[in-house]
Amino acid sequence: MIYRFRVILNSQDEVFRDIEIEENETFEDFHNAITQAFGFEGLEVASFYESNEEWEQKKEIALFEMGEGEDAVKTMANTKLNHVLSADHRNLVYIYDFMSMWTFIIELADIAEPEIGILYPNLMFAQGEIPLEPQDPEFVSESMHGDDQDDDNFDDEFDAENYDDLDFDEHWN
Known part of the structure; x- marks a missing residue:
């Protein structure tokens, strides 16, 4: 059987690839x-x-062996796609380059019969271009950017070492 995946880059733009690969290939092949x-x-x-x-x-499922015994994780070279994925278990997260953190969500979109004359893996469709840098996740509260907040009011002269002007008891505990 052939697994058909949609691999979506975490990006503000719509960037994804549709990839076909044989179900018995390894995660390293994928x-x-x-x-x-x-x-x-x-x-x-x-x-x-x-x-x-x-x-x-x-x-x-790591690219390299990372530990031993109970701490050991599966490796890509030793784990076949069909040992992890199925019609009931379709989702993966893929992280490439842990320094840059290119993050992808992957969904097994279809399981199909192989087609004669097609070499697998096969790039079926490509949408969008890779940005120069990966998307930074934003964990900013909406209240920080509300209408009543003005970034120009930030006190650049705040001295964190000077407790005299702060309205609290330094020895409260």
Whole structure:
């Protein structure tokens, strides 16, 4: 069988690739297909994470062996796609280059019969261009940017070492 994936880059722009790959290929093969489809050199550390419908990262599938015994995680070279993914377990999170944190969500969109004459893995469709830098996650409260807030009112002369002007008892505990 052939697994058809949509691999979506965490980006403000719509950047994704649709990739087909044989179900019995390894996660390392899938990693190589993704890096080639997005134009990465493939030289950086990466990991897949099993995921639920809310895209929460679960069990890791690492590019390299990271530990031993109970701390050991699955490795891409030793883990086949069909041992992790199925019609009921379709979601992955993929992180490429832990210094830059290129983050992708991956959904198994279809399981199909292989087509004669097509070499797998196969890049079916490409949408969008990779930005120069990965998207930084924003964890900013909406109240910080409300209409009553003005960034120009920030006190640049605040001295964190001088407690005399603050309205609290330094020895309250």
